[in-house]
Amino acid sequence: MKEDCKKDFERLSEYLDGELDDVICSEMERHFCECPECRECVESMRKTIQLCREAAVEVIPADAKARLRVMLRECIDLNKG
Amino acid sequence: MNEIATDAIDHHLISEFKAGSMPAMEKIVERYEDRIFTFGLKMCGHLQDAEDIAQETFLNAFKYLKDFREETKLKNWLFKIATTACIRKRRKKKCEPDHEISLESFMPQNGDESAYEIPDLSDNPSDSMMRAELKKIIDAAIQSLSHKYRLVFNLRDIEGFSTEETADILGISTQSVKTRLHRARLFLREKISNAYKEGIAQ
Numbered sequence: 001m002k003e004d005c006k007k008d009f010e011r012l013s014e015y016l017d018g019e020l021d022d023v024i025c026s027e028m029e030r031h032f033c034e035c036p037e038c039r040e041c042v043e044s045m046r047k048t049i050q051l052c053r054e055a056a057v058e059v060i061p062a063d064a065k066a067r068l069r070v071m072l073r074e075c076i077d078l079n080k081g
Numbered sequence: 082m083n084e085i086a087t088d089a090i091d092h093h094l095i096s097e098f099k100a101g102s103m104p105a106m107e108k109i110v111e112r113y114e115d116r117i118f119t120f121g122l123k124m125c126g127h128l129q130d131a132e133d134i135a136q137e138t139f140l141n142a143f144k145y146l147k148d149f150r151e152e153t154k155l156k157n158w159l160f161k162i163a164t165t166a167c168i169r170k171r172r173k174k175k176c177e178p179d180h181e182i183s184l185e186s187f188m189p190q191n192g193d194e195s196a197y198e199i200p201d202l203s204d205n206p207s208d209s210m211m212r213a214e215l216k217k218i219i220d221a222a223i224q225s226l227s228h229k230y231r232l233v234f235n236l237r238d239i240e241g242f243s244t245e246e247t248a249d250i251l252g253i254s255t256q257s258v259k260t261r262l263h264r265a266r267l268f269l270r271e272k273i274s275n276a277y278k279e280g281i282a283q
Contacts, residue, residue, distance in 0.1 A: 005189075006188065009184075009188055009189070010184065010263075012263065013259065013262055013263035013266055014259060014263075017244070019244065019259070037189050040189075040196070040197070041189055041197075044196075044197035044199050044270055044274070045266060045267075045270060047199040047201065048197075048199050048266060048269055048270040048273060049238055049266060051199060051200065051201070051202060051215070051219065051273065052219055052223070052234075052238055052239065052269060052273075053238060053239065054202045054203075055202065055212075055215060055216045055219040055220070056119070056123070056239045057119075058115075058118070058119045058122055058123075060114070060115055060118040060119070060131075061128070064118065064128065064131075064132045064135075065114060065118075067132065067136075068110065068114060068132070068135055068136055068139065069107070069110070071136050071139075071140065072106065072107065072110060072139060072140075072143065075140060075143055076103045076106070076143070079143075
């Protein structure tokens with residue numbers, strides 16, 4: 001792996017999270033234009049994060065929520081007593 | 082005097098609770114239960130464990146909210162409690178120690194540009210079967226992450242906390258958050274891509 005590629009690979013997440021300064025970002029983007037491996041690397045990483053976020057939605061069963069309410073009310077009553 | 086970090090609705094509910102209103106506590110639960118349950122589920126992989134974590138979180142919130150000084154957002158405070166509950170649960174189950182993820186093993190080799198195949202959920206929005214299959218693949222990949230990486234990934238990428246907020250919730254440095262997040266994402270990319278390719282091949 002070339003030195004430039006290695007450097008970008010190590011800070012890929014910081015780049016995607018907007019945590020690097022503009023000069024470094026421009027430098028990386030220039031490199032992505034010239035390097036298909038790194039371009040694929042950053043794109044597949046971006047898609048992975050997006051996919052995980054989209055698939056994160058969970059439906060919590062109503063009975064689990066109801067049990068949480070019962071527990072809380074018992075605590076409140078205990079506290080009052 | 083310290084600045085209040087909670088949002089206006091939470092601040093109002095906390096003030097009401099401190100003044101003795103129990104319905105305010107129930108409203109706080111209503112506002113955050115889905116997120117805490119989801120976090121518990123993503124951390125433990127089982128609904129029963131997620132339920133235990135949600136109960137422990139809100140029970141502790143009820144106990145200690147009177148002392149909460151709103152120097153951090155209520156959401157962050159609740160996630161700090163939930164994180165402690167997840168760590169306690171893991172200790173009780175005497176799980177294997179965390180495996181380190183090495184950066185080198187994910188470095189692409191020359192000529193590797195089509196190495197990863199990451200599907201796009203929005204390509205087939207009506208294909209519920211594919212969506213369900215993909216969700217299984219993603220959930221299994223997240224579950225296979227070592228605990229310390231899973232914590233950071235869930236807080237940062239699923240819950241959307243910033244690097245600084247995640248560091249504060251976990252009591253680790255921002256550099257550790259960045260390092261763990263990067264490795265977790267690399268690990269997940271490989272796992273998801275491999276599982277997806279296997280699924281297509283079948």
